[in-house]
Amino acid sequence: MTEETRTETKPRKNAFVLFIHKLGSPPWFYGFAGKLIPWLWLIFGVLAAWGLYLGLVKAPTDYLQGESYRIIYLHVPSAWMSWMIYAVMAGLGFINLVWRIRITEILAMSSAPIGAAFTLVALASGSLWGRPTWGTYWVWDARLTSELVLLFLYLGVIGLYNAIDEPRKAARAACLLALVGVVNLPIIHFSVKWWNTLHQPSSISFTSGSSSIDPSMLWPLLIMATAVKFYYGASLLARARVKLLEQDKRKTWAKNVIREGR
Amino acid sequence: MDHTPFIVGAYTIGFIVLLWNAVAPLYKRKTIARDIRRLIQIEERSIDSDS
Numbered sequence: 001m002t003e004e005t006r007t008e009t010k011p012r013k014n015a016f017v018l019f020i021h022k023l024g025s026p027p028w029f030y031g032f033a034g035k036l037i038p039w040l041w042l043i044f045g046v047l048a049a050w051g052l053y054l055g056l057v058k059a060p061t062d063y064l065q066g067e068s069y070r071i072i073y074l075h076v077p078s079a080w081m082s083w084m085i086y087a088v089m090a091g092l093g094f095i096n097l098v099w100r101i102r103i104t105e106i107l108a109m110s111s112a113p114i115g116a117a118f119t120l121v122a123l124a125s126g127s128l129w130g131r132p133t134w135g136t137y138w139v140w141d142a143r144l145t146s147e148l149v150l151l152f153l154y155l156g157v158i159g160l161y162n163a164i165d166e167p168r169k170a171a172r173a174a175c176l177l178a179l180v181g182v183v184n185l186p187i188i189h190f191s192v193k194w195w196n197t198l199h200q201p202s203s204i205s206f207t208s209g210s211s212s213i214d215p216s217m218l219w220p221l222l223i224m225a226t227a228v229k230f231y232y233g234a235s236l237l238a239r240a241r242v243k244l245l246e247q248d249k250r251k252t253w254a255k256n257v258i259r260e261g262r
Numbered sequence: 263m264d265h266t267p268f269i270v271g272a273y274t275i276g277f278i279v280l281l282w283n284a285v286a287p288l289y290k291r292k293t294i295a296r297d298i299r300r301l302i303q304i305e306e307r308s309i310d311s312d313s
Binding site: 066114120121124131234235239241250254 | 298
């Protein structure tokens with residue numbers, strides 16, 4: 001085979017595949033994430049300020065719930081994020097268990113505390129909304145209980161990861177637990193349909209496109225839901241960078257990062 | 263019933279939890295940076311003593 005034909009038949013990686021390969025390199029990921037984080041925080045800040053202004057100032061008072069409904073601009077996006085982050089964490093955990101890609105285990109384990117934080121906010125804000133609306137802070141209703149189970153699953157993943165000294169072994173065990181816990185996600189989602197719950201059914205349907213909320217109240221909710229995605233992105237990358245630095249602290253690239261003050 | 267304390271309470275809890283979550287990695291990074299600096303110093307000292 002001549003040099004010319006060898007060049008022609010050499011498989012060429014497209015830009016996306018190259019990008020995925022680069023993500024696997026800790027120094028490259030560290031630098032890339034560092035550049036992205038300020039932009040994600042900025043977008044989050046702008047969207048959150050806009051969403052909260054519309055939701056807390058501009059949106060009209062609900063004729064049934066009064067002012068307390070304004071808690072939904074924190075409660076609903078937090079609850080959605082608690083489910084989404086768990087799904088992402090389990091997905092990354094699956095990739096890690098099958099292909100042993102280190103960056104996926106770092107991202108999965110960095111997702112757990114963020115997901116736990118959102119679950120805690122969803123439970124606390126829901127409880128504070130429940131008191132004026134239902135007359136109680138808490139009931140052992142299917143939606144509330146399954147969301148509490150989600151918090152325990154997050155805490156279980158964090159606890160298991162920290163209980164094992166060897167980080168890669170710890171991540172594999174925690175990823176397995178995260179995968180098992182996925183069964184809770186459909187239970188949370190369908191709990192308001194399967195059981196007779198105090199928690200109301202979904203007001204917004206993305207599949208049918210119908211919503212029982214007035215657009216003046218819906219738009220701030222959608223803006224806040226988008227804002228928290230950027231919060232998750234920024235927080236996830238920040239945690240992943242720190243975890244990488246911690247695990248690779250004896251490696252040259254990590255020492256160079258500290259020497260150069262990056 | 264005045265709903266203000268419930269709204270303020272919910273947003274305060276949300277703000278504190280999400281702020282802590284955002285700030286925690288910065289504190290951790292400081293600790294790790296200190297560890298790495300110590301490792302660099304040990305390394306440099308051993309190079310000096312060897313030479």
